[in-house]
């Protein structure tokens with residue numbers, strides 16, 4: 001029935017004020033107001049309609065993305081939206097496209113690596129979108145191994161130019177978003193060569209296409225790399241390839257903040273430390289973590305609402321059947337994901353703070369905390385995107401068969417989201433960077449250099465290596481210091497075990513290669529500790545709103561205890577908990593699920609997602625699922641006619657056994 005809230009009973013059960021929780025989720029009243037206003041604006045504008053996306057051809061989808069992107073830009077200009085509002089508009093537009101790379105990678109790369117003059121020149125064009133940029137690093141042959149890139153930028157002192165060249169097929173740039181068909185410019189990463197000497201990989205601003213007719217400039221071969229995973233989905237993006245044939249650019253288009261080449265061809269590394277690049281990375285990865293919480297929250301919102309609508313079994317004497325959300329197995333799979341969405345939200349918030357802190361320190365030439373900040377953002381990017389991809393797929397399964405329908409919103413969400421595990425650093429490769437940092441930190445323990453920031457707990461190694469968890473009853477698992485100690489002890493002991501095993505190898509690099517799998521697990525344990533500790537810090541702070549803090553506490557402990565349960569092998573083998581304490585944690589977890597159950601729908605309402613943004617029949621706010629599933633099915637072009645095309649050609653001859661005789 002239209003206009004009826006089929007989930008009203010669920011909403012009435014909530015034991016907290018949803019409006020207050022919306023503000024906690026958004027981060028502040030101001031952030032909530034902006035999100036709420038912009039998401040509703042996008043939802044009601046027909047240009048941003050997206051339900052027909054799956055049926056579009058690649059070309060139609062691409063053109064539709066251009067239309068939406070340019071319209072969004074027009075709105076931003078005409079309504080004089082702030083940067084914050086503009087970013088929200090792009091998020092709620094919900095269609096990957098060239099704008100993401102222009103604003104998300106091209107502009108930050110110039111900001112981070114360009115000199116003052118370069119920033120003035122290029123950012124003024126980029127900020128007005130008079131040029132469109134992308135980020136061209138990855139090549140056909142190399143992605144993770146940036147030092148293996150083959151594109152060359154050779155300085156020619158006669159003309160004061162760099163000659164950009166792709167010497168092999170594998171040196172072709174391959175993957176950059178926005179490159180294939182749209183970008184006029186790119187930040188291109190290439191090996192810098194002066195006087196025959198290779199100085200390694202550096203960034204260059206390169207014009208790719210004519211600003212008059214959009215044709216590629218002479219010496220440039222460029223195109224789209226083809227269809228990607230899923231229908232619709234990320235295929236709205238023109239990921240591209242690019243080859244240079246002795247293509248020349250002026251010397252001043254090398255990004256020269258960190259090092260430069262003089263008119264005479266002399267290479268000079270500036271005294272600005274290379275760690276400056278970390279600042280940009282922290283910023284980009286912080287955005288990725290915040291997007292992880294967004295994507296996971298979308299999937300969880302769909303699965304939670306639908307689990308409250310869906311009923312299976314349990315009817316006695318013709319009575320009403322059980323809502324699937326009441327099955328403990330459903331709760332055991334769904335509620336940890338709900339808790340994870342909140343956990344990633346808060347760790348994302350903390351990363352924003354970290355970015356501000358890093359920026360201020362950089363300005364004061366204080367680089368001490370940078371390696372730690374870099375390792376922690378790399379690890380959190382990896383951990384949250386992996387958990388979110390797996391979580392979206394789990395939500396699809398939680399919705400049973402209907403979750404597999406396109407109109408559930410989950411297949412497309414998964415297809416769009418899952419490459420986050422690969423871009424901006426392959427998740428395993430990133431955890432190995434964290435592991436290297438952890439091994440270094442462990443090796444310095446006792447040297448008088450106290451570990452700082454997220455590794456500060458390692459400074460209490462002596463205590464953590466000796467302590468035994470004090471948990472004696474299930475409620476002790478609601479004690480923040482006991483939870484933290486278990487996670488700290490596990491992370492530290494895993495790191496120390498790796499370090500001990502490494503020390504058995506004469507050749508450290510060979511040892512590192514042998515122990516890769518263990519090192520990744522140690523890094524993940526460290527990252528999980530960070531998320532747990534930031535969630536605990538959140539619930540220990542001031543939180544306004546009726547019943548809100550209680551709900552967040554429940555979610556925090558669900559997050560921590562489900563991790564403990566999932567990685568029990570680690571906790572037991574490091575003696576961080578005993579089997580009895582683990583069993584008390586499971587007991588406590590079940591009790592927490594029961595407390596979350598009446599609040600589940602309200603907890604996902606707090607995300608304040610519009611039906612447009614969710615893009616899911618199963619996750620509709622009003623829970624009116626079944627009639628809408630029918631409506632969606634009837635929209636499919638296959639249902640345009642009752643008798644399908646091909647009947648006379650194939651089905652009828654088959655049934656009538658009336659085939660034209662085969663010619664051998």
Ligand SMILES: Cc1cc2nc3c(=O)[nH]c(=O)nc-3n(C[C@H](O)[C@H](O)[C@H](O)COP(=O)(O)OP(=O)(O)OC[C@H]3O[C@@H](n4cnc5c(N)ncnc54)[C@H](O)[C@@H]3O)c2cc1C
Pocket residue numbers: 101135136137138141142143144145174175176177234239419422423424425426427428429432516
């Ligand atoms: C949708 C999408 C958008 C992208 N957008 C851009 C863009 O805009 N610009 C751009 O420049 N690039 C872009 N990329 C490329 C992306 O950054 C790379 O794909 C990514 O860095 C991974 O590198 P790779 O493809 O070389 O993977 P590989 O490194 O070849 O990974 C293959 C496997 O090897 C493993 N592996 C690799 N090295 C190690 C190691 N040292 N130890 C252990 N295991 C290892 C990995 O874990 C993985 O399992 C995009 C990619 C995708 C999918």
